[in-house]
Amino acid sequence: MRPGKKILILGVIIGFIICASRIIFLWWEFSSVYQQEVVTLDPWVRKHWNHVKILTDTLNYMQSTKTILLWTTFFGDPNFVPSYSKLGCLFPKCFVTSNRSHLNQSDALIFHLRDINLKDMPTYRTPHQVWILLHHESPHHTPLDLLKQLDGLFNWTATYRSDSEISLSPTLKKKDKEDTHIDNFVHNKKKMVAWLVSNCKTPSNREGYVLELKKTVPIDIYGSCGTYNCLPKMSDECYDTLNKAYRFYLSFENSICKDYVTEKFFRILSTDMVPVVLGGANYSNIAPPNSYIDALTFKTPRDLGRFLLQVAKDEKKYKSYFAWRKTHRLVSEHYVCQICKKLHQPKIKHSTYLNISNWWFHDANCYFWSHNSKGHA
Numbered sequence: 001m002r003p004g005k006k007i008l009i010l011g012v013i014i015g016f017i018i019c020a021s022r023i024i025f026l027w028w029e030f031s032s033v034y035q036q037e038v039v040t041l042d043p044w045v046r047k048h049w050n051h052v053k054i055l056t057d058t059l060n061y062m063q064s065t066k067t068i069l070l071w072t073t074f075f076g077d078p079n080f081v082p083s084y085s086k087l088g089c090l091f092p093k094c095f096v097t098s099n100r101s102h103l104n105q106s107d108a109l110i111f112h113l114r115d116i117n118l119k120d121m122p123t124y125r126t127p128h129q130v131w132i133l134l135h136h137e138s139p140h141h142t143p144l145d146l147l148k149q150l151d152g153l154f155n156w157t158a159t160y161r162s163d164s165e166i167s168l169s170p171t172l173k174k175k176d177k178e179d180t181h182i183d184n185f186v187h188n189k190k191k192m193v194a195w196l197v198s199n200c201k202t203p204s205n206r207e208g209y210v211l212e213l214k215k216t217v218p219i220d221i222y223g224s225c226g227t228y229n230c231l232p233k234m235s236d237e238c239y240d241t242l243n244k245a246y247r248f249y250l251s252f253e254n255s256i257c258k259d260y261v262t263e264k265f266f267r268i269l270s271t272d273m274v275p276v277v278l279g280g281a282n283y284s285n286i287a288p289p290n291s292y293i294d295a296l297t298f299k300t301p302r303d304l305g306r307f308l309l310q311v312a313k314d315e316k317k318y319k320s321y322f323a324w325r326k327t328h329r330l331v332s333e334h335y336v337c338q339i340c341k342k343l344h345q346p347k348i349k350h351s352t353y354l355n356i357s358n359w360w361f362h363d364a365n366c367y368f369w370s371h372n373s374k375g376h377a
């Protein structure tokens, strides 16, 4: 045989093995679903009939397209999700639309909290339809009166909370293979701490913390609450400029609530500044050790300030805050990809948020920073 032919045959065999293993895996998933189904036929026929049914269902499942309807707009924008093919979701497939004529064929509906109008809700709901509440903000920026009227409507939520079915936060995944070095690492920086901020008075009282921290360590405040400008606003150029000059960046959240962590943290993880965090997330659960410095683990702002000065003087210690890049990488999967994947699971556990304001507000345990102790908001 010629080598070309051998490679071709090998390729066909490998392809066959991959397809077969995929089908067997799905078959196995489905078989546990259909085990309870009673089919009144001759036992021998029933056995084989079941296998055929499982196989056809599996193939149907692999090919089926689920419809996701964007019921509300997103701050007025009706087509707020890019076309499905541009989201970079892996298999399986979904069709995303804002055309309400597809209501009865929709497997899931997305409602953006800020755009919900109670006078404009669907009048018909099919039994298997999943209703999803989308909300990016913290409890401090959530309309309480509206939420109180939404009990018993939603099956899933898409928020930053770790107990939401759909997560809006990127995740730090372990790399399959450890890198041996870190590229393009900027060090030998001259300046200490940068803080880019536009909201000067916040429920977390981060501004009070910074006022204290400034007494120990120099902080350059950019944006409308400070004296420095970083232009164009929020651009990559702006972050690049900060990146070249500063050792640390204050990723301080505007609210201290359970799991509340935003782009302020994730974006800085992709720069060469060390994020100093202040927020309600358990950062040790979402980020690798030594990838950030947590202000709330220090007794006072002064203790944190002293620690930052010490790290800045010690090149080896400073560099250790970037070692995580050898083992982890930042991965963000669009929430529509997650919804699509979940809709294709053969077993969808039924669930409903019966007391959604209690879940959202009470379970969030929000508080604010103060000199003496944590105050409750």
Ligand SMILES: *[C@@H]1O[C@H](CO)[C@@H](O)[C@H](O)[C@H]1NC(C)=O
Residues within 6 Å of the ligand: 099, 100, 101, 102
């Ligand atoms: C919405 O879908 C219906 C049925 O598929 C179609 O007739 C209609 O033209 C669509 N409307 C828009 C605005 O695309």
Ligand SMILES: *[C@@H]1O[C@H](CO)[C@@H](O)[C@H](O)[C@H]1NC(C)=O
Residues within 6 Å of the ligand: 100, 101, 102, 103, 104, 124
């Ligand atoms: C959905 O089905 C219900 C009940 O059959 C029907 O009343 C309603 O008009 C349908 N809605 C759409 C948008 O097709």
Ligand SMILES: *[C@@H]1O[C@H](CO)[C@@H](O)[C@H](O)[C@H]1NC(C)=O
Residues within 6 Å of the ligand: 282, 284, 285
């Ligand atoms: C954060 O999570 C870790 C691991 O799950 C746990 O051991 C630790 O007590 C948590 N910290 C706080 C402040 O809840």
Ligand SMILES: *[C@@H]1O[C@H](CO)[C@@H](O)[C@H](O)[C@H]1NC(C)=O
Residues within 6 Å of the ligand: 127, 128, 129, 130, 131, 152, 153, 154, 155, 348, 349, 350, 351, 352
């Ligand atoms: C979604 O919630 C509704 C309303 O409580 C409920 O009837 C339905 O069974 C739930 N569906 C799923 C898939 O959880």
Ligand SMILES: *[C@@H]1O[C@H](CO)[C@@H](O)[C@H](O)[C@H]1NC(C)=O
Residues within 6 Å of the ligand: 151, 355, 358
């Ligand atoms: C929701 O839970 C809170 C706290 O447990 C309770 O006070 C409230 O009455 C509940 N609301 C409803 C509609 O059950």
